Amino acid sequence: MQHKRGKTEGREEPVVVVREATAGDLSLILTFIKELAEFERLSHAVVATEEALYESLFGDRSYAHALIGEYGGEPVGFAVYFYNFSTFQGRHGLYIEDIYIQPEKRGLGIGKMLLEHCARIAVSAGCARMEFAVLEWNPARRFYEAIGAEGLDDWIIYRLSSEKLKALAGI
Amino acid sequence: MQHKRGKTEGREEPVVVVREATAGDLSLILTFIKELAEFERLSHAVVATEEALYESLFGDRSYAHALIGEYGGEPVGFAVYFYNFSTFQGRHGLYIEDIYIQPEKRGLGIGKMLLEHCARIAVSAGCARMEFAVLEWNPARRFYEAIGAEGLDDWIIYRLSSEKLKALAGI
Numbered sequence: 001m002q003h004k005r006g007k008t009e010g011r012e013e014p015v016v017v018v019r020e021a022t023a024g025d026l027s028l029i030l031t032f033i034k035e036l037a038e039f040e041r042l043s044h045a046v047v048a049t050e051e052a053l054y055e056s057l058f059g060d061r062s063y064a065h066a067l068i069g070e071y072g073g074e075p076v077g078f079a080v081y082f083y084n085f086s087t088f089q090g091r092h093g094l095y096i097e098d099i100y101i102q103p104e105k106r107g108l109g110i111g112k113m114l115l116e117h118c119a120r121i122a123v124s125a126g127c128a129r130m131e132f133a134v135l136e137w138n139p140a141r142r143f144y145e146a147i148g149a150e151g152l153d154d155w156i157i158y159r160l161s162s163e164k165l166k167a168l169a170g171i
Numbered sequence: 172m173q174h175k176r177g178k179t180e181g182r183e184e185p186v187v188v189v190r191e192a193t194a195g196d197l198s199l200i201l202t203f204i205k206e207l208a209e210f211e212r213l214s215h216a217v218v219a220t221e222e223a224l225y226e227s228l229f230g231d232r233s234y235a236h237a238l239i240g241e242y243g244g245e246p247v248g249f250a251v252y253f254y255n256f257s258t259f260q261g262r263h264g265l266y267i268e269d270i271y272i273q274p275e276k277r278g279l280g281i282g283k284m285l286l287e288h289c290a291r292i293a294v295s296a297g298c299a300r301m302e303f304a305v306l307e308w309n310p311a312r313r314f315y316e317a318i319g320a321e322g323l324d325d326w327i328i329y330r331l332s333s334e335k336l337k338a339l340a341g342i
Contacts, residue, residue, distance in 0.1 A: 045260075084253060085235040098258045157304050159300055159302045164319030
């Protein structure tokens with residue numbers, strides 16, 4: 001599935017394309033993940049490798065999916081999503097784990113095209129909703145709210161990591 | 172996989188069991204989902220049916236899983252989880268969508284046994300972390316923090332629901 005936009009009213013403008021990622025994009029995806037982590041001031045949290053991403057995105061038991069956003073033939077951003085599940089809805093939803101556009105290519109509508117693409121995938125897959133987590137200080141919140149996303153301010157994500165998780169498991 | 176506790180120091184106390192749910196538990200699970208929604212003041216949000224839950228939990232393409240907590244042979248709570256994915260980790264994690272113990276059976280350690288069971292599943296599956304979302308006013312937050320869970324206060328979950336999702340998808 002591809003989604004294109006370009007050449008409007010006789011004026012040549014670089015074509016924007018959203019396409020599914022392939023295994024050939026792994027190095028690029030890891031670069032984008034690191035750039036996003038840097039923007040989120042979370043570089044220390046990145047331990048992903050190309051091998052691990054291959055398994056998760058393209059391996060036999062993969063269940064996460066990546067999209068690449070291109071501008072004038074150059075990849076400039078990406079999105080990674082998977083399906084989550086709502087007991088209240090009794091059905092799955094689409095969860096966007098990451099969405100990122102390189103700083104110099106923001107404001108050109110590429111992020112919106114990635115989100116639109118995700119929304120079409122979600123609707124096609126029978127999802128009732130699409131969700132993602134955003135850092136409180138991220139100015140993109142205004143953009144997400146403008147396209148109709150609602151911030152669930154009354155929910156807090158809790159996380160049990162590595163050692164604490166093992167301790168609870170008694171391992 | 173089952174997890175039991177009972178009969179300590181000569182004193183008979185009801186046995187606590189955590190077991191995997193089966194299709195025979197669907198009506199019970201839907202009841203628990205509705206009770207949880209009532210506790211969370213979100214009853215209006217429950218549209219799940221037994222049929223939809225069957226597909227998600229036990230159907231050919233199921234990817235969510237349910238556990239039942241029993242006290243003295245009686246089911247008194249449940250947990251539903253699925254696997255999410257972290258690009259920073261490059262691997263999946265375990266996400267607990269729901270965890271619920273009936274009010275009169277709280278404080279008996281059944282919820283902790285459900286969480287421990289989830290933690291063992293997570294570690295066995297190679298997950299680096301386990302996550303769940305908690306309502307800000309839920310007193311269980313203290314319990315989650317006591318077992319080592321960290322509240323990610325700087326993240327906000329955003330949600331695009333039904334009509335807004337379709338609008339973005341252009342459908």
